[in-house]
Amino acid sequence: MKTQIMRRLMAGAAALAMPIAANAADLEVTHWWTSGGEANAVQELAKAFEAKTDHKWVDGAIAGSGNTARPVIISRIIGGDPMAATQLNHGKQAQELIEAGLMLDLTDIAEEGNWAEIIQPKSLLDACTVDGRVYCVPLNIHSIQWMWTSNAAFEKAGIDPVNNWEELKAAAPKLREAGILPLAMGAQGWQEAYLVHNFLSGTSEDLYYAVYRDKDEDTLNSDAVKAVFEELNAARDMYAGGNVQDWNLATAKVINGEAAAQVMGDWAQGEFALAGQKAGEDYNCLIGMGGEPSISTGGDAFYFPLIDNADTTAAQKELAKVLISPESQVAFNLKKGSLPVRGDVDLAAAGPCMQKGLETLAAGKVITGTDQLITPDAVGQIQDLMAEFFGSDMSTEDAHAAFVEIILNDE
Amino acid sequence: MSVTDHARAPARRPRRLISNPMAKIAALPMIMTALVIFIGCSLWTVVHSFTKSKLLPSTQFVGFDQYERLWGTRRWLASVENIAIYGVVALVFSLVLGFVIAALMDQKVRAEGAFRTIILFPYSLSFIVTGLVWQWILNPDFGVQGIVRGWGWESFTFDPLHNPDTVLAAMLMAGLWQGTGLVAVILLAALRGVDEDIWKASRVDGVPAWKTYIFVVIPILRPAFMTATVLIATGIVKLYDLVVALTNGGPGIASEMPAKYVYDAMFNKQNLGQGFAASTMMLVSVLLILIPWAIFEFGGKKRG
Numbered sequence A: 001m002k003t004q005i006m007r008r009l010m011a012g013a014a015a016l017a018m019p020i021a022a023n024a025a026d027l028e029v030t031h032w033w034t035s036g037g038e039a040n041a042v043q044e045l046a047k048a049f050e051a052k053t054d055h056k057w058v059d060g061a062i063a064g065s066g067n068t069a070r071p072v073i074i075s076r077i078i079g080g081d082p083m084a085a086t087q088l089n090h091g092k093q094a095q096e097l098i099e100a101g102l103m104l105d106l107t108d109i110a111e112e113g114n115w116a117e118i119i120q121p122k123s124l125l126d127a128c129t130v131d132g133r134v135y136c137v138p139l140n141i142h143s144i145q146w147m148w149t150s151n152a153a154f155e156k157a158g159i160d161p162v163n164n165w166e167e168l169k170a171a172a173p174k175l176r177e178a179g180i181l182p183l184a185m186g187a188q189g190w191q192e193a194y195l196v197h198n199f200l201s202g203t204s205e206d207l208y209y210a211v212y213r214d215k216d217e218d219t220l221n222s223d224a225v226k227a228v229f230e231e232l233n234a235a236r237d238m239y240a241g242g243n244v245q246d247w248n249l250a251t252a253k254v255i256n257g258e259a260a261a262q263v264m265g266d267w268a269q270g271e272f273a274l275a276g277q278k279a280g281e282d283y284n285c286l287i288g289m290g291g292e293p294s295i296s297t298g299g300d301a302f303y304f305p306l307i308d309n310a311d312t313t314a315a316q317k318e319l320a321k322v323l324i325s326p327e328s329q330v331a332f333n334l335k336k337g338s339l340p341v342r343g344d345v346d347l348a349a350a351g352p353c354m355q356k357g358l359e360t361l362a363a364g365k366v367i368t369g370t371d372q373l374i375t376p377d378a379v380g381q382i383q384d385l386m387a388e389f390f391g392s393d394m395s396t397e398d399a400h401a402a403f404v405e406i407i408l409n410d411e
Numbered sequence B: 001m002s003v004t005d006h007a008r009a010p011a012r013r014p015r016r017l018i019s020n021p022m023a024k025i026a027a028l029p030m031i032m033t034a035l036v037i038f039i040g041c042s043l044w045t046v047v048h049s050f051t052k053s054k055l056l057p058s059t060q061f062v063g064f065d066q067y068e069r070l071w072g073t074r075r076w077l078a079s080v081e082n083i084a085i086y087g088v089v090a091l092v093f094s095l096v097l098g099f100v101i102a103a104l105m106d107q108k109v110r111a112e113g114a115f116r117t118i119i120l121f122p123y124s125l126s127f128i129v130t131g132l133v134w135q136w137i138l139n140p141d142f143g144v145q146g147i148v149r150g151w152g153w154e155s156f157t158f159d160p161l162h163n164p165d166t167v168l169a170a171m172l173m174a175g176l177w178q179g180t181g182l183v184a185v186i187l188l189a190a191l192r193g194v195d196e197d198i199w200k201a202s203r204v205d206g207v208p209a210w211k212t213y214i215f216v217v218i219p220i221l222r223p224a225f226m227t228a229t230v231l232i233a234t235g236i237v238k239l240y241d242l243v244v245a246l247t248n249g250g251p252g253i254a255s256e257m258p259a260k261y262v263y264d265a266m267f268n269k270q271n272l273g274q275g276f277a278a279s280t281m282m283l284v285s286v287l288l289i290l291i292p293w294a295i296f297e298f299g300g301k302k303r304g
Helices: A003-021 A036-052 A066-078 A095-099 A107-112 A122-129 A152-157 A165-177 A188-203 A205-212 A223-239 A247-256 A268-274 A310-324 A328-338 A353-360 A376-391 A395-411 B004-013 B021-048 B065-071 B073-104 B112-124 B127-138 B146-151 B167-192 B196-204 B208-221 B222-237 B241-246 B260-268 B274-300
Strands: A026-031 A058-063 A085-089 A136-137 A148-152 A180-186 A259-263 A283-287 A300-303
Touching: A003 A188, A026 A036, A026 A066, A026 A310, A036 A058, A036 A223, A036 A268, A036 A310, A036 A328, A066 A095, A066 B260, A107 A310, A107 B127, A122 A136, A122 A259, A122 A300, A136 A310, A148 A152, A148 A165, A148 A247, A148 A268, A148 B004, A148 B241, A152 A165, A152 A259, A152 B146, A165 A223, A165 B073, A180 A223, A180 A247, A188 A205, A188 A223, A205 A223, A223 A395, A223 B065, A223 B146, A247 A268, A247 B260, A268 A328, A310 A328, A310 B127, A376 A395, A376 B073, A376 B260, B021 B274, B065 B274, B073 B112, B073 B167, B073 B241, B073 B260, B112 B167, B127 B167, B127 B241, B167 B222, B167 B241, B196 B208, B260 B274
Parallel strands: A026 A058, A026 A085, A180 A259
Antiparallel strands: A085 A300, A136 A300, A148 A259, A148 A283
């Protein structure tokens, strides 16, 4: 009797073990794409992954912006409970994790797929490379140098749509009269910091690099940088009375025509698309505050934490291949509003704003994102400074002096 | 203090360490936890606050650099100022309001159980929920201002959350609403322990009730006040979730708090050293208050 039971148990165990051996894996993927347009886009990746492989995409969306999600993601990796794949921004955010040996080396996949040739611009792959090894898959190019304007708002105020920041500034009193907020913005430091970056890059590429890359003291104290802080002062008046926190609520004000403009990354386009609005007809986009059109090539990348399980590792590598495939690139980026990372895909369906971005990219007007030039520490301090500046009556001189100090002390 | 006490004490002392070994063994895990987790980790944090740790802890020592930067940062200075104001006002108001509520409920009111439940109820909500509720109440479009304007008083303005000068008052409102009930219930329980004869005696002597409360009852309630004070004080030092839910530190940095600075430095700015320095300052300030108080309260005299 006893042996029989044992035998049955053994058979049962073997039967249970079988499906595990047939290497279909559940991959938990964490990301912070939770607004309507974003969630729509990430769905495309999950669909492609499950259609092309036997594995399962377990969605681990973390609500809130990157500032909420990133600590969760990093503490899980450091704390020994890694997810199978995760979104992070290119740049210095993951460098220490890679140096600590916590991330999966993707070099063999990258060589097999000839990533060095297909990924455009090259800086994206460089951002994933540490000591000649590749550790992440660049997914899209996000640029923050955009200003979105609502045609309906200008119509209501009886003025022509504006083509640059100066015109918007001039139109502000009339917009106020018509009960329209000239500039919509979420009252969070990271959104307000975009204004600084964009005024700098919109003035000229040289100024932008002299500030963030060279950290040149003379440039930092020059009139050009001081002028940027004067513009910020004007922006503070134009945004008074906004009273929203989240970027997509600010975008909603532009979509509804309650506000005239918003300075926000290209992901705002996903919200316009979700609301059924068309670029050129319902809304317009300006690069670099209507000044010099340069775009940064920051963006999202997928990192794969090292997991000690051969099946999971194999599945992680398959996911990496799916993410970089032309079909996923097109499907995802069309919904997301971002630009694809490979130059060889067909984007005939792209709208005028995405075309504008692609043209800028093709013309080589590409700048390195601030995430790659200064440390997260400095980025955070600039955000704190802007939160303070926009939330109080801090003088432009004080704000400028504090900004100079942050940049000069950054290592 | 009798003669026998003195005579017995020296004889008992040597046996103390080994007496009742089972109880000591049972307590060992807790003792280890206290040593390793509370003291060990605190020391580790203090040591690393003198390093250049970024995303991961490092042992590259930089002296007092992190502290210099900390005390040169406007956001930290604002946080310290905010918690000082919030702390003092919250402490005073919750004790005073709590005592008044407790004294009123002690007047043998009808349906006291119902009142007690209503007053304690906010304490059962987390700070996150409290913060969200008050964010809605104080929101100018949907909350009090919106409702009063809806009644026809068009010029009515009540928007404390978006004004740097009043945002702390709004936070106090939410904090007191949540925390006063507990103080009231603790003090009410203590009031019930006050001997009825004291009241009778003071009535016979013709002492007014308010004088009896201040000069007789409050001194008797001292232990209960101490318990309430410690509970409120710990709540103030760790204040984090209420800020995050109610204002997220805004407008600007007008409602930032030290605990939020620590979190942001460690996890958003990926600067552990800076976060450790800030949390060490929090620890130091707690010790500065706690040690003199502990000496005053427990030092010197033995009770029982």
